[in-house]
Amino acid sequence: MEFSYEVKDSYAEVKADGRLNMVSAPKLREFVTDVIAGGSNRIVVNLENTAFMDSSGLGALIGCLKAARHAGGDLRIAAVQPQVKMVLQLTSMDKVLTAYTSAEEAFSND
Amino acid sequence: MTRFWTRLVVVLTIITGVNYIAWRWLASLNWDAWWIALPLVIAETYSLIDVMLFGMTVWNLKIRKGAPEPPADATVDVFITTYNEDLDMVLTTALAAQKIRHPHSTWILDDGARPELKALAEKHGLGYVTRSEDWTKDLPRHAKAGNLNNALMQTDGEFLLILDADQIPEPDILEKTLGYFNNRRVALVQTPQYFSNVPADDPLGSQAPLFYGPIQQGKDGWNAAFFCGSNAILRREALMQLGLVGYVKETEKSIRRALAASRQAIRQARKSTDMDSPLVAQVLDEVEAATVEAQQELDAGMALSEITYRVRRRVDTAVQTLVQADVEALQSDLEEIAAMELAHVGEAGVPVVADDAVQRMSARDWSPLGALESVQAVLDALSVERNDEAQPVMPLATISVTEDMATAMRMHAMGWQSVYHHEILAYGLAPEDLKTMLTQRLRWAQGTIQVLLRENPLVQKGLKIGQRLMYFATMWTYLSGFAAVIYFAAPIIYLLLGILPVTSLSWDFFIRFIPFMVVNQLLFAVAGRGIPTWRGQQYSLALFPTWIKACTTAARNVWFGRPLGFAVTPKARQSGGPSWSLIQPQIVVSILLAVAAVVGIIRLATGLAEPLGTLVNVAWVIFDLVVMSILVRAVLYKGYEPPAEPADPAPTERKPDGV
Numbered sequence: 001m002e003f004s005y006e007v008k009d010s011y012a013e014v015k016a017d018g019r020l021n022m023v024s025a026p027k028l029r030e031f032v033t034d035v036i037a038g039g040s041n042r043i044v045v046n047l048e049n050t051a052f053m054d055s056s057g058l059g060a061l062i063g064c065l066k067a068a069r070h071a072g073g074d075l076r077i078a079a080v081q082p083q084v085k086m087v088l089q090l091t092s093m094d095k096v097l098t099a100y101t102s103a104e105e106a107f108s109n110d
Numbered sequence: 111m112t113r114f115w116t117r118l119v120v121v122l123t124i125i126t127g128v129n130y131i132a133w134r135w136l137a138s139l140n141w142d143a144w145w146i147a148l149p150l151v152i153a154e155t156y157s158l159i160d161v162m163l164f165g166m167t168v169w170n171l172k173i174r175k176g177a178p179e180p181p182a183d184a185t186v187d188v189f190i191t192t193y194n195e196d197l198d199m200v201l202t203t204a205l206a207a208q209k210i211r212h213p214h215s216t217w218i219l220d221d222g223a224r225p226e227l228k229a230l231a232e233k234h235g236l237g238y239v240t241r242s243e244d245w246t247k248d249l250p251r252h253a254k255a256g257n258l259n260n261a262l263m264q265t266d267g268e269f270l271l272i273l274d275a276d277q278i279p280e281p282d283i284l285e286k287t288l289g290y291f292n293n294r295r296v297a298l299v300q301t302p303q304y305f306s307n308v309p310a311d312d313p314l315g316s317q318a319p320l321f322y323g324p325i326q327q328g329k330d331g332w333n334a335a336f337f338c339g340s341n342a343i344l345r346r347e348a349l350m351q352l353g354l355v356g357y358v359k360e361t362e363k364s365i366r367r368a369l370a371a372s373r374q375a376i377r378q379a380r381k382s383t384d385m386d387s388p389l390v391a392q393v394l395d396e397v398e399a400a401t402v403e404a405q406q407e408l409d410a411g412m413a414l415s416e417i418t419y420r421v422r423r424r425v426d427t428a429v430q431t432l433v434q435a436d437v438e439a440l441q442s443d444l445e446e447i448a449a450m451e452l453a454h455v456g457e458a459g460v461p462v463v464a465d466d467a468v469q470r471m472s473a474r475d476w477s478p479l480g481a482l483e484s485v486q487a488v489l490d491a492l493s494v495e496r497n498d499e500a501q502p503v504m505p506l507a508t509i510s511v512t513e514d515m516a517t518a519m520r521m522h523a524m525g526w527q528s529v530y531h532h533e534i535l536a537y538g539l540a541p542e543d544l545k546t547m548l549t550q551r552l553r554w555a556q557g558t559i560q561v562l563l564r565e566n567p568l569v570q571k572g573l574k575i576g577q578r579l580m581y582f583a584t585m586w587t588y589l590s591g592f593a594a595v596i597y598f599a600a601p602i603i604y605l606l607l608g609i610l611p612v613t614s615l616s617w618d619f620f621i622r623f624i625p626f627m628v629v630n631q632l633l634f635a636v637a638g639r640g641i642p643t644w645r646g647q648q649y650s651l652a653l654f655p656t657w658i659k660a661c662t663t664a665a666r667n668v669w670f671g672r673p674l675g676f677a678v679t680p681k682a683r684q685s686g687g688p689s690w691s692l693i694q695p696q697i698v699v700s701i702l703l704a705v706a707a708v709v710g711i712i713r714l715a716t717g718l719a720e721p722l723g724t725l726v727n728v729a730w731v732i733f734d735l736v737v738m739s740i741l742v743r744a745v746l747y748k749g750y751e752p753p754a755e756p757a758d759p760a761p762t763e764r765k766p767d768g769v
Contacts, residue, residue, distance in 0.1 A: 021481035022390060022432075054478045055436035055471045062440045069447050083476075090470055091437070092461035096444065 003031040011107045012040035017049035020057030020084075028057070032064040032075070041073025044106040048079035053087050065097065076106040112639070113171065119633045120165035126626040127158045133622050138612045147611040150600050153593035160590070161630055163583035168324050168637040170331025170576075174531060177299075180288030186214035186343075187267030191257055192275040193221040199539070200227060200275045204236050207273060212284035217265060221257045239264055245500040254339070255506040255513035262349065262505055270349075274340040276539040277303070283535040287343050290529045297348030297526035298518060300326065301341045301533060305540035307750040312642075313743040314547045315649040316540030319641040320634075326530040328637075334580035335530035336518035340538070348526050352517065353505035355524065361414055361494050361502075368491035369408065372401040375484035389435050390478075396428035397485060404492065415494050425489055429479055430472040437463045437471075509564045511674060512557025519565065519581055523572035542749040544692055544741075548656055551649075555588045555660030556667075556674055563668040590650050591657030598654075598699050598734055601727040605710030608719055615722050648740045655695040688745045700738050707731045 001024035002017045012035050016028055032043060045061065047053075053061075061077070068075040080088065080099040088094040100106040131154060140147045188207045192200045200218060207216045217237035220227050231238035239261045245251060252259070258272065269291065273279060287299045302322035308314075329335045337344070376398045380391070400421045407417045444460045470476065480486050496502040507516035518528060541547040567573060567581035603609050612619060634643050650657075666672040690697065707728050713719040 019481070022387075022478035023481040026387070054476055054480065055433040055440075055468075056478050056481075058471075059436040059440045059443075062443045066443045066447050069450060087471070087476070090467045091463045092467075093440075093463075095461045 001027065003028065005031075005035050007040060008103075011042040011044050011103075013044045013046055013103045015046045015049065019052040020047075020050050020060070021052065021054045022056040025054075025056040025060035028060045029063050029067075033067055036067055036071045036073070041068055041071040042107055043068050043073065043075045044100075044103045045075065045077045046079055046103045047077055047081060047084055050084055051081055053084045058087060058091060058093060061097065062093070076100060078103045078106050112636075116168055116171065116636050119629060119636045120169055122629045123165055123626070123633050124162055126622075126629050127161060130622040130626040131155055131158045133618070134612070138619065140609075140611055140613050143609045143611055146596075146600060146603050146609065149596045150611045153596040156589065156593045160583075160586055161633070163579060163586055164325075164637075165633060166576075166579060167328035167332075167583055168633075169328070171324060171328050171637070172331035172530070173327065174330070174529070177287055177289030177529075177531070178292055180212065180285060181292065184212070184269060184288050184291070185267045186212060186269045186271060186284055186288070187261075187265045188214050188216045188271045188273065188279075189219050189258065189261055190217065190273050190275055191219045191221070191254055191340075192227070193254075193257075195275040197224070197227055197230060201230055201234070203273060203275055203278050204231070205234060206278045206281075207271075208234070208236060209281050210271075210279055210284055211281045212288060214271070214284065215265070215267060217261060219257050219261045221254075237265075241500075249498070249500045250508070251500075252504070252508040252513075253511065255504075255508050255517075256500070258506050258513075259353075259501065259504050259508075262346070262353075263501060263503075266346075268346055270344045270346060272340055272342055272344065273536065274538060277340050277536040278306075278538070279341075279536045283341075284343070286533065286535060287529075287531055290531070291343075291345060293527065295525070295527045296529055297345045297521045298335075298337050298528040299343045299531055300335055300338055300528065301531050301535045302326075303338060303341055303538055304534040304536070306537040307539050307542065309750060311743075312645055313740070313747045314541060314544065315645045315740070316547070318646070320638060320643050320646050323532065323641055324637045324639075327532060329580045330528070330530040332576035332580045333527050333574070334522060334577040335528045336581070336584075337514040337521075337528070339512070339514040341536045342514075345526075348521055348524075349505035349517075350503070351524065352507075352520050353503035356505075356507075356520075357496065357503050358414070361496060362408075364491055364496075364498075365404075365408065365414060365418065368488050369401055369405045371491075372398070372485075372488040375482075375488045376401075379482040379485045389432050393428045393432050393479065394482075394485070397425055397479075397489070400424040401488070401492075418492050418494050421489070421492050425479070426472065429477050430468065432478055433468050433472045436478070437468055510557045510560035511553055512561065515558060515581075515584070516561045516565065519561065519567060519570065519573070522577050523570050525572065542747070543689075544744045544747070545689055547744070548653070548692060551653060552656050552660055555657055556664045558585050558588050559661050559664035560668055560674075561585070563665060587650065588657055588660065591654040591661065594651045594654035595658070597651070598703065601730040601734070602702050602706040604723060604727045605706035605713070605719075605731070608713065608723075610723055615726055645740070648737045651734075651737045652696060652741055690745055693741045693745060696738055696741055700735060703731045703734050703738075 001019060003014065004017075005012055005014045014032060014035060016024075018024065020028060032045075035043060043064070045064070061075075065075040075097075077097050078100040079102060085094075085099065088097065088099065131151075134151050134154060139151060188210065190200065190204050190207060204216055204218050210216075215237055217239050218227060218231050219239050221241070223240040228238050228240075230236075241251075241257070241260050242264065245256070245260065250256070262270075269288065271279070271284065283301070287301065290296050290299045303318070304322070305316050308316045326335050376394055380394055404417050404421045407420070408414075441460070441463065448460050474480075477486075479489070490497060494502075505517075506513045507520055510516045522528065541550055561567075562582075562585040567578045567585070570578065573581075600611055604611075663672075663674050667674045710719060710724050710728055710731075714721060714724040
């Protein structure tokens with residue numbers, strides 16, 4: 001699993017490439033917390049290259065959402081792959097996290 | 111009466127052979143030249159053992175009087191195996207198979223899954239089988255054995271007639287053979303493989319009259335006649351039993367292996383993951399406890415399905431606990447977010463993750479345990495589903511590229527009987543060029559050596575001593591390449607350097623060697639009863655590079671898991687001119703032999719060598735060159751041309767039961 005981020009005009013884009021699972025989930029949490037601490041509270045997690053997510057990965061994503069909201073911002077997800085989409089639907093988390101088609105679109109209307 | 115003479119000659123061969131070889135070891139070795147003396151005496155000992163095994167084979171020669179009436183209601187599936195052969199050829203064979211008189215179903219087993227062949231099969235009302243969807247890309251296909259195993263699962267005949275795509279059967283092939291199965295212990299009836307596209311002088315040594323004759327008949331006498339891949343009838347029940355026994359054995363083996371690996375895997379997982387999550391540590395503890403328990407249960411002899419089921423249940427529960435904890439943490443995060451009232455959390459408040467979602471997230475493919483790959487691998491291996499194979503039950507052995515011999519040996523080890531029916535009942539096509547022929551011989555030799563190394567017949571439980579030696583005899587002959595090299599080297603060394611591997615070529619030598627040689631040839635003549643055996647003798651020496659390559663590649667394959675470089679024997683003639691490059695080693699050896707003979711004669715003329723040694727060794731060279739000369743004809747052979755007046759060979763070649 002590889003993480004990277006890039007600060008854009010109105011948000012910070014976090015990329016999580018690989019499998020978001022029990023082993024890598026805590027690392028995502030840490031990474032996003034650091035990005036927020038760096039001053040960005042509007043986060044888009046680009047899941048374009050995230051082929052797989054398990055319950056720990058999902059938990060980490062919600063944990064990151066909480067952290068962003070705490071910081072007065074928001075966390076959104078983009079470019080969701082099929083398996084991840086199934087996990088979101090199955091757990092009803094798609095009601096909490098809207099999956100945007102691209103990172104640019106995520107914060108385009110506010 | 112012939113049996114008496116055969117046995118007499120066998121006894122004489124053994125007496126003269128042991129007499130000669132014992133003298134060679136005890137009194138003749140030239141220790142000053144041990145580097146050639148020792149290899150030569152070892153090669154000669156090899157040959158003595160070879161001829162003794164042959165003698166043992168023909169000792170019990172069984173001439174059968176034909177099978178009794180077959181039961182009219184015996185159900186039979188005729189399998190025609192094909193991969194990439196010419197469609198016309200496959201169809202010709204299939205249509206001939208359709209005309210077999212005993213009621214049966216004919217199936218084309220098309221490993222090439224060719225739509226054109228499927229259409230042809232449908233048009234002619236022939237069954238058509240391809241690999242089922244279980245044979246996914248990542249699983250081993252096992253070539254012809256896999257093709258047959260696949261078809262066995264899709265058909266239901268009590269007996270199976272197996273035919274290669276080129277083996278055109280006679281209409282009475284089943285009537286002549288099924289009756290043997292009236293004996294409930296008979297699992298296999300093998301008939302000869304005969305080739306209709308081979309000229310009388312057989313330049314490529316395609317016909318194997320000695321093998322499909324005295325050798326198989328002799329093995330039959332020891333209840334060790336074996337399956338040769340085609341033109342044979344098998345009892346489904348025996349094959350299935352073999353598959354089931356193999357399945358249980360393989361499963362237990364893989365479970366033991368998995369348990370042995372589990373400790374290491376769990377230790378590594380503990381080390382590599384951040385153990386800040388007590389839940390993960392807990393799951394690992396639970397997995398470890400489950401594997402320890404499984405080991406105890408296995409040692410206590412509990413059923414494999416029970417053991418693996420319990421491990422899985424235990425691990426599943428642990429994984430579910432883990433997922434449930436993730437979900438609970440997530441839920442409390444969501445509630446916190448809602449409580450902050452910083453933004454809405456969905457329209458209908460905090461969504462609740464349903465129980466079936468937890469179940470789904472705990473399943474094998476989405477399980478968090480998947481992150482610990484080595485642990486997951488251990489757990490996957492703790493199964494009775496045999497996930498590393500397309501189908502759990504593999505009736506035909508897959509340990510060798512010659513699945514036929516391996517399968518027959520396992521049948522014999524389980525107490526089944528086999529029959530060799532000595533009557534040509536199918537006509538096939540032999541390779542028509544040297545390259546194809548060499549590929550085929552290499553494959554046979556590789557497969558045989560694979561069986562020797564994986565399931566050495568000498569130590570297989572269930573085989574009788576005679577059966578062990580009969581299988582071993584066939585394997586032993588494939589080691590001849592090494593002996594051949596020494597037989598070529600010894601005269602070259604003497605003629606060039608004057609070094610003799612024996613202390614002296616004296617009366618002592620000739621009085622022991624000549625009787626052995628004479629009786630040895632007599633044995634082949636008596637046992638063969640007029641069958642031409644010279645071609646076979648030539649090729650067993652002349653193809654020494656092929657035999658050696660087979661041994662080395664098979665050993666590398668079995669011991670180090672390296673690929674064999676397996677190739678399907680093409681049934682069509684390969685194009686191109688004479689290919690001398692195929693026999694490069696033999697050309698080099700022949701030139702060396704010829705040069706050595708000339709040098710030897712010069713040395714004799716100049717008084718550097720003694721006459722008797724030179725004479726013997728020049729004679730030896732001439733013998734070697736005559737042996738090798740067959741390769742020249744093989745390279746120049748342009749393929750089969752039917753005789754001008756086409757005479758149907760069938761009536762003369764078909765001998766009614768026995769010789």
